[in-house]
Amino acid sequence: MSIKPEKIKPGLHVCIDFKGNGYFIERGKVIRKLRKNWPIHIPDRDLNSIGGVNGQYSIPPNRLMLDLTFTKDGRALMANREDHNYMWSKEHIDYCKSYDHEEKKEPVKTCSICKKKFVGLGNNPQPVKNLSVDDRCCDDCNKAVVIPRRFREVDKEIN
Numbered sequence: 001m002s003i004k005p006e007k008i009k010p011g012l013h014v015c016i017d018f019k020g021n022g023y024f025i026e027r028g029k030v031i032r033k034l035r036k037n038w039p040i041h042i043p044d045r046d047l048n049s050i051g052g053v054n055g056q057y058s059i060p061p062n063r064l065m066l067d068l069t070f071t072k073d074g075r076a077l078m079a080n081r082e083d084h085n086y087m088w089s090k091e092h093i094d095y096c097k098s099y100d101h102e103e104k105k106e107p108v109k110t111c112s113i114c115k116k117k118f119v120g121l122g123n124n125p126q127p128v129k130n131l132s133v134d135d136r137c138c139d140d141c142n143k144a145v146v147i148p149r150r151f152r153e154v155d156k157e158i159n
Contacts, residue, residue, distance in 0.1 A: 005061040013067040066099040111138040
């Protein structure tokens with residue numbers, strides 16, 4: 001899940017999704033804000049053998065995720081008992097949750113034919129029941145009722 005853009009600040013440790021496919025494969029640190037993108041510094045590591053990248057990149061905020069392996073003070077969490085306990089503490093979890101960007105949830109709509117609830121754009125139910133274009137129907141009714149009705153009406157016009 002991407003970071004709320006207003007929460008991104010210079011010095012924040014982030015994970016980067018270069019390809020936009022949901023895989024956050026590189027880690028870096030925010031340098032500063034530009035108009036739309038954030039310059040991210042990926043530290044020099046010996047990753048050439050596996051195709052790793054080093055240097056600075058301009059990344060849009062929807063391709064950034066908070067790096068959970070750092071505290072809010074910027075300290076890297078290590079593989080010891082104290083940091084393991086901190087990683088799963090309410091304080092750290094609340095800190096991480098505060099950066100989550102809530103995705104817009106599509107409103108629930110009611111099918112104008114079967115009256116079931118559905119999420120998404122829906123379909124134009126015309127010519128069933130003389131409904132208006134503003135009415136929407138679910139995918140099931142579109143396949144079982146609306147499309148067959150449209151084919152029957154085309155057959156009437158042809159014959």
